[in-house]
Amino acid sequence: MEKRSNIIDCTIRDGGLVNNWDFSVEFVQDLYNGLSEAGVEYMEIGYKNSPKLLKATEPNPWRFLDDNFLKEIIPEKKFTKLSALVDIGRVDPNDILPREQSVLDMIRVACYIREVDKGLELVQMFHDLGYETSLNIMALSSVPEQQLIEAFELVKASPVNVVYIVDSFGSLDPSDIEHQVKKFKEMLPNKQLGIHTHNNMQLAFANTLRAMQNGVSFLDSSVYGMGRAAGNCHTELLVSYIKKPSYEIKPVLRVIEEHMLEMRQQWEWGYIIPYMISGALNEHPRVAMAYRDSDDRDKFVDFYDKVTSPESLPARASK
Amino acid sequence: MEKRSNIIDCTIRDGGLVNNWDFSVEFVQDLYNGLSEAGVEYMEIGYKNSPKLLKATEPNPWRFLDDNFLKEIIPEKKFTKLSALVDIGRVDPNDILPREQSVLDMIRVACYIREVDKGLELVQMFHDLGYETSLNIMALSSVPEQQLIEAFELVKASPVNVVYIVDSFGSLDPSDIEHQVKKFKEMLPNKQLGIHTHNNMQLAFANTLRAMQNGVSFLDSSVYGMGRAAGNCHTELLVSYIKKPSYEIKPVLRVIEEHMLEMRQQWEWGYIIPYMISGALNEHPRVAMAYRDSDDRDKFVDFYDKVTSPESLPARASK
Numbered sequence: 277m278e279k280r281s282n283i284i285d286c287t288i289r290d291g292g293l294v295n296n297w298d299f300s301v302e303f304v305q306d307l308y309n310g311l312s313e314a315g316v317e318y319m320e321i322g323y324k325n326s327p328k329l330l331k332a333t334e335p336n337p338w339r340f341l342d343d344n345f346l347k348e349i350i351p352e353k354k355f356t357k358l359s360a361l362v363d364i365g366r367v368d369p370n371d372i373l374p375r376e377q378s379v380l381d382m383i384r385v386a387c388y389i390r391e392v393d394k395g396l397e398l399v400q401m402f403h404d405l406g407y408e409t410s411l412n413i414m415a416l417s418s419v420p421e422q423q424l425i426e427a428f429e430l431v432k433a434s435p436v437n438v439v440y441i442v443d444s445f446g447s448l449d450p451s452d453i454e455h456q457v458k459k460f461k462e463m464l465p466n467k468q469l470g471i472h473t474h475n476n477m478q479l480a481f482a483n484t485l486r487a488m489q490n491g492v493s494f495l496d497s498s499v500y501g502m503g504r505a506a507g508n509c510h511t512e513l514l515v516s517y518i519k520k521p522s523y524e525i526k527p528v529l530r531v532i533e534e535h536m537l538e539m540r541q542q543w544e545w546g547y548i549i550p551y552m553i554s555g556a557l558n559e560h561p562r563v564a565m566a567y568r569d570s571d572d573r574d575k576f577v578d579f580y581d582k583v584t585s586p587e588s589l590p591a592r593a594s595k
Numbered sequence: 596m597e598k599r600s601n602i603i604d605c606t607i608r609d610g611g612l613v614n615n616w617d618f619s620v621e622f623v624q625d626l627y628n629g630l631s632e633a634g635v636e637y638m639e640i641g642y643k644n645s646p647k648l649l650k651a652t653e654p655n656p657w658r659f660l661d662d663n664f665l666k667e668i669i670p671e672k673k674f675t676k677l678s679a680l681v682d683i684g685r686v687d688p689n690d691i692l693p694r695e696q697s698v699l700d701m702i703r704v705a706c707y708i709r710e711v712d713k714g715l716e717l718v719q720m721f722h723d724l725g726y727e728t729s730l731n732i733m734a735l736s737s738v739p740e741q742q743l744i745e746a747f748e749l750v751k752a753s754p755v756n757v758v759y760i761v762d763s764f765g766s767l768d769p770s771d772i773e774h775q776v777k778k779f780k781e782m783l784p785n786k787q788l789g790i791h792t793h794n795n796m797q798l799a800f801a802n803t804l805r806a807m808q809n810g811v812s813f814l815d816s817s818v819y820g821m822g823r824a825a826g827n828c829h830t831e832l833l834v835s836y837i838k839k840p841s842y843e844i845k846p847v848l849r850v851i852e853e854h855m856l857e858m859r860q861q862w863e864w865g866y867i868i869p870y871m872i873s874g875a876l877n878e879h880p881r882v883a884m885a886y887r888d889s890d891d892r893d894k895f896v897d898f899y900d901k902v903t904s905p906e907s908l909p910a911r912a913s914k
Contacts, residue, residue: 449801449804449836450769450801450804450805451808475797477800477832477835477836478794478797478799478800478801478829478832479800479801480797481796481797481798481801482768482769482797482798482800482801482802483801485768485769486769489770510797512868512871513796513797513871516796516871516872516875517768517796517875525899526896526899526900529868529895529896529899530895530896532868532895533868533893533894533895533896537893547866549831549848549851549852552831552832552835553835556835556836574852574856575852576848576849576851576852577845577848577849577852580844580845580848581845
């Protein structure tokens with residue numbers, strides 16, 4: 277079972293949510309080379325959303341991936357395949373080349389449960405252009421069962437390769453993950469499954485392991501956990517843990533040593549109390565992120581009072 | 596099952612291994628009050644080893660607990676019971692008062708598998724003096740099955756209340772923990788079980804949960820994870836997670852906010868790459884700790900090469 281595992285390193289894509297994709301070309305190249313040497317199967321090198329549709333006023337190469345730019349910076353593909361993420365309503369079909377003309381191998385579609393039909397339209401398009409595809413259903417912890425069943429009827433009939441279980445709020449524990457995986461497997465017997473976790477409660481790695489042990493074969497992670505708010509499952513932990521002759525941890529350690537320690541000084545992610553609280557409450561981390569940007573950033577009791585006050589309750593997602 | 600859980604906060608005892616017990620009386624009092632308000636069942640306030648037997652040249656009140664001193668600083672017991680840890684060969688029976696004359700409620704005995712007989716002699720003595728007792732078998736990940744079976748014949752016949760599964764090297768994953776718990780339960784049906792984890796691979800909380808879900812009722816933790824090297828399961832995560840009406844997270848958040856952030860600036864513990872590596876290799880963290888004290892502290896690739904070189908292999912414990 278473990279032999280089938282694929283790690284998708286999301287350092288650039290999800291980590292960019294931390295630092296507005298302030299990554300140098302050299303860093304991205306170094307990461308790509310390191311992941312290739314480490315035997316990591318995929319690297320998600322950014323978003324392939326449209327700057328026009330997002331009314332972007334500044335260039336942001338990892339948020340708005342451009343095929344010509346990608347070919348320049350990665351003139352020669354190595355072991356690791358490249359993937360990009362798109363959001364519903366933010367991607368311009370005219371931006372997408374056929375796979376044989378692109379350095380991208382996989383395009384992943386993030387969507388909420390109510391947009392699954394739109395997500396699958398995009399999947400169909402990317403599939404027809406030759407890409408591997410995935411559908412990443414976000415905020416899963418708040419989706420009612422019946423909605424999931426209806427959405428899965430559509431998913432089953434689509435050509436999507438991988439369907440992701442996304443613990444957007446970092447609110448799930450390993451038992452929850454196992455429950456979800458079993459449900460997904462039962463309802464989508466013809467699809468490969470993926471897992472994307474967040475580390476709010478220090479469970480990202482344990483949740484990923486539990487998913488893998490239950491047959492999930494696409495495992496998202498980031499080097500040193502870099503990702504929005506509490507961050508993701510750590511790539512170095514997966515590479516170290518999974519028994520696969522092709523994985524080498526040293527190239528990942530090198531990336532951490534040469535880049536990530538310094539980046540962690542400059543940017544903040546990981547296990548931080550307000551994110552732990554938002555995870556435990558099954559809430560989007562945006563309130564906690566705003567709090568961390570304020571002068572009150574370390575007033576944890578005050579933060580807890582705010583997010584659990586009766587006034588804030590109606591806004592909370594029920595678990 | 597969860598209703599039976601007991602949290603033993605080890606911030607002072609295990610955290611003292613980080614800072615040589617450089618805790619102020621005010622901090623310890625504040626922690627005790629916070630844990631009591633939080634509904635945490637036990638606080639391990641230090642070691643009750645003998646300064647004479649350890650040839651200590653300087654006073655160290657939390658390493659060499661003294662009953663008169665304890666009565667002074669905690670004149671009135673609140674909700675939380677107090678425990679102390681002792682090591683084989685380091686405790687002087689003359690130092691131990693009968694429980695009714697002490698503020699301590701529980702004395703725990705740490706030992707390696709080869710010393711279980713000596714550990715149980717101490718347990719018998721503390722039991723006869725009226726204390727709750729536990730036996731904490733260290734370095735479990737390296738103990739051969741047959742040795743465990745033999746040791747457990749002695750344990751079964753002793754009055755010890757709780758037998759601990761101790762993941763000394765932070766090398767176990769939740770499946771390993773479940774396996775150990777099932778073995779312990781089968782071999783020691785008349786004992787309560789405890790779990791003490793380390794966070795080398797970010798699995799301390801997940802391992803503790805898995806143990807709890809399998810019937811382990813004594814859960815060790817530290818506030819903000821403070822403990823030797825990678826530290827322990829975080830008290831705030833347990834208090835937040837376990838559904839028990841008596842648990843309140845805010846007093847723990849207050850301790851973190853008022854004390855732990857500053858202490859973490861001054862002292863180092865937690866998920867740090869050399870500790871991750873020593874956990875993955877099932878090794879004592881001492882080599883990694885020395886490395887973190889050297890100028891090479893952030894040279895992770897070099898550290899990995901050193902600890903995996905053929906010369907260092909004979910010293911490694913086999914998993």
